[in-house]
Amino acid sequence: MPTHACCLSPDLTRKEVEYLKMDFNWRMKEVLVSSMLSAYYVAFVPVWFVKSTQYVDKRWSCELFILVSVSTSVILMRHLLPPRYCDLLHKAAAHLGCWQKVDPSLCSNVLQHIWTEEYMWPQGVLVKHNKNVYKAMGHYNVAVPSDVSHYRFYFFFNRPLRILNILIILQGAMIFYQLYSLICSEKWHQTISLALILFSNYYAFFKLLRDRIVLGKAYSHSNSSSDQKVS
Structure with missing residues (x-):
């Protein structure tokens, strides 16, 4: 086990x-x-x-x-x-947490961070990864935003x-x-x-x-x- x-x-x-x-x-x-x-x-x-x-x-x-x-x-x-x-x-x-892809045009006025793998992201934060914008859904988020297996x-x-x-x-x-x-x-x-x-x-x-x-x-x-x- x-x-x-x-x-x-x-x-x-x-x-x-x-x-x-x-x-x-x-x-x-x-x-x-x-x-x-x-x-x-x-x-x-x-x-x-x-x-x-x-x-x-x-x-x-x-x-x-x-x-x-x-x-x-x-x-x-x-x-x-x-x-x-x-x-x-x-x-x-x-x-692990989870990320949800969002439309960049809907959150253009919101602060967007550059995703890094060394940081544990809190819930609700917006990050940029591979030219896409993602929103943190979990309480703790260390998953790779573009990794489907993590989702x-x-x-x-x-x-x-x-x-x-x-x-x-x-x-x-x-x-x-x-x-x-x-x-x-x-x-x-x-x-x-x-x-x-x-x-x-x-x-x-x-x-x-x-x-x-x-x-x-x-x-x-x-x-x-x-x-x-x-x-």
Whole structure:
């Protein structure tokens, strides 16, 4: 598990973000490859052992591949992206900051600074970088204004519960679809397969929802405490 160092050095913050981006991308590749392999062995490998005289429901095999791959992806993401890791990404994004490009004609009368990588820019300041004007959006801003990867990192991890909310929505949609398929199913092997996948999704959804409720209360309490200190 990577660690976060609350440093005031812009260069160290950007290096930390680069390392976290590589680590996050590696985890996503692990999720993608593992889920695809699991779905492949469940949905398509058994077809190889079917005799030519037997009928193969290709539509059901494709549907089973999608169900298993998505369900496995959510379970693996919950395992590889625990709340502690998401909080680590959130803290790094908060220190990285974000820039928004603005129209130079709308801020011609406002003071504009020349962006330098050695300075930590406060919120609301305007800077010039590569002949464009940018506005600082975060509380602390050390990101490169023209770096799209920095913007994406801040967008996804600025809110600590964003990834968890996406997983809950995805898992909830999968459960509703599986319930609908289970009701419409008329074949016993499809019913058994859907029921088994549904039970695993119930457990994963419960764990995600529990983490969401607990972390939501924790972050709301932390934000209210910080607001009281400021006031």
